[in-house]
Amino acid sequence: MAQSSRVRTRSVARRARPVPKLPSIPKDEFARRRRHLMKLMGRDGIAVLPAAPVRLRNNDVEYAYRQDSDFYYLTGFAEPESVAVLIPGRPQGEYVLFVRDRDPTRETWDGKRAGPVGARRQYGADDAFPITDLDDILPGLLENRTKVFYAMGAYPEFDQRVVGWVNGLRAQARQGRHTPQEFVALDHLLHDMRLFKSRNEIDLMRESARIAAQAHRRAMKACRPGLMEYEIVAELLHEFRLHNADVSYQPIVGGGENACILHYRENDQMLKDGDLLLVDAGCELQCYASDITRTYPVNGRFTPEQRAVYEVVLEANLAAIEKVKPGNHWNDPHSAAVRVVTQGLVRLGLLKGRVATLEKEGAYRKFFMHRTGHWLGMDVHDVGDYKIGEEWRVLEPGMAMTIEPGIYIAPSMRGVPRNFRGIGIRIEDDVVVTRTGCEVLTSKAPKDPDAIEALMAQS
Numbered sequence: 408m409a410q411s412s413r414v415r416t417r418s419v420a421r422r423a424r425p426v427p428k429l430p431s432i433p434k435d436e437f438a439r440r441r442r443h444l445m446k447l448m449g450r451d452g453i454a455v456l457p458a459a460p461v462r463l464r465n466n467d468v469e470y471a472y473r474q475d476s477d478f479y480y481l482t483g484f485a486e487p488e489s490v491a492v493l494i495p496g497r498p499q500g501e502y503v504l505f506v507r508d509r510d511p512t513r514e515t516w517d518g519k520r521a522g523p524v525g526a527r528r529q530y531g532a533d534d535a536f537p538i539t540d541l542d543d544i545l546p547g548l549l550e551n552r553t554k555v556f557y558a559m560g561a562y563p564e565f566d567q568r569v570v571g572w573v574n575g576l577r578a579q580a581r582q583g584r585h586t587p588q589e590f591v592a593l594d595h596l597l598h599d600m601r602l603f604k605s606r607n608e609i610d611l612m613r614e615s616a617r618i619a620a621q622a623h624r625r626a627m628k629a630c631r632p633g634l635m636e637y638e639i640v641a642e643l644l645h646e647f648r649l650h651n652a653d654v655s656y657q658p659i660v661g662g663g664e665n666a667c668i669l670h671y672r673e674n675d676q677m678l679k680d681g682d683l684l685l686v687d688a689g690c691e692l693q694c695y696a697s698d699i700t701r702t703y704p705v706n707g708r709f710t711p712e713q714r715a716v717y718e719v720v721l722e723a724n725l726a727a728i729e730k731v732k733p734g735n736h737w738n739d740p741h742s743a744a745v746r747v748v749t750q751g752l753v754r755l756g757l758l759k760g761r762v763a764t765l766e767k768e769g770a771y772r773k774f775f776m777h778r779t780g781h782w783l784g785m786d787v788h789d790v791g792d793y794k795i796g797e798e799w800r801v802l803e804p805g806m807a808m809t810i811e812p813g814i815y816i817a818p819s820m821r822g823v824p825r826n827f828r829g830i831g832i833r834i835e836d837d838v839v840v841t842r843t844g845c846e847v848l849t850s851k852a853p854k855d856p857d858a859i860e861a862l863m864a865q866s
């Protein structure tokens with residue numbers, strides 16, 4: 408009789424590891440923000456903030472829900488169909504949340520809800536009601552308040568409801584009711600608060616930048632001729648999702664001349680030997696964005712022309728970062744980048760003339776047609792004024808921004824040596840103003856050309 412061929416298998420249970428620790432905004436910081444805003448509003452004001460609406464992608468499929476940044480900044484509450492109301496000095500409670508009621512059937516289909524009880528217990532609301540009671544309760548809260556702080560225009564359907572409640576009250580003014588007299592732009596106050604990042608926010612942004620930098624390193628290591636642009640996208644997404652982060656905007660992965668299309672999003676072409684690859688990709692972690700661009704040779708080695716242009720952009724990036732410090736103006740980093748780019752283009756023979764004149768005429772704009780950066784925070788192009796009156800804003804500790812000079816030599820550009828055509832380079836970092844200068848959050852993504860070649864040679 409044949410021997411039994413039963414194989415003894417030894418099963419080893421897979422063990423859990425500790426829950427990964429990520430920074431987060433503590434509850435008392437949300438409370439501090441609400442208190443600060445209420446102080447700015449004054450005791451005759453009331454603020455009304457709706458959650459972001461759920462948006463349909465196609466038929467009955469929804470886009471992934473992302474809370475409105477202003478709403479989240481004040482509440483930390485991520486559910487849709489909610490409204491936050493701040494009523495400074497109201498004896499029964501200053502912070503009121505309207506939220507979806509608990510509903511076992513809906514929760515079986517769509518996930519858990521906090522409900523009014525959770526809104527009070529977990530999110531610190533003084534008072535909370537089902538969202539279905541909004542029309543009954545909100546007019547009463549508006550009564551006897553003079554100013555309504557509201558961001559008009561962001562959600563037109565909700566605008567109509569707010570105007571409807573206020574007009575309804577005004578119609579009753581003859582019965583001696585005190586009704587709101589004016590609408591005040593809530594975004595004006597709130598966006599100035601959001602411009603200055605707290606220590607906890609900077610911790611989150613540092614983590615968001617660290618994850619994005621790691622994703623760029625992963626993409627650099629994977630990159631080789633013959634790969635498709637979307638395969639680089641896959642490397643980026645893999646790293647983001649490993650850390651429970653998602654994209655903060657659709658990644659731009661442009662090989663060769665695609666790098667000259669600033670918002671290239673097709674990401675469906677093959678990467679060619681001898682071309683550069685421009686990757687502009689950042690992630691969002693707990694509503695905080697990173698935004699990084701790196702440009703590198705598909706085959707791991709810069710050609711002399713590519714390296715020459717690259718070094719100009721890198722010098723512009725470093726010169727701009729040097730200008731990020733308290734007391735300087737918003738525009739100083741841009742001016743520094745423009746100077747270096749213009750000098751570099753003259754040195755390379757791509758522009759002819761005196762640097763000062765070319766700068767004044769804006770001749771560099773043919774190659775560098777965007778600004779050197781933008782505020783960065785909960786929104787990738789974050790809120791906050793760039794000018795106060797006619798003056799560029801003075802930089803202060805806690806402000807976060809990108810530094811992203813570039814040179815793009817369109818393939819069709821005339822009067823440019825053939826070897827330069829189709830080269831598009833941008834180098835983008837995220838920085839936060841500190842007391843003495845700035846912190847570069849994205850330094851883990853290599854940008855020195857030798858460091859890039861060394862990393863790409865490892866794979």
Ligand code: GLY
Pocket residue numbers: 656687698781811835
């Ligand atoms: N990724 C968009 C930007 O760099 O502004």
Ligand code: MN
Pocket residue numbers: 698781809811835
């Ligand atoms: Mn950017």
Ligand code: MN
Pocket residue numbers: 687688698699700835
């Ligand atoms: Mn970018």
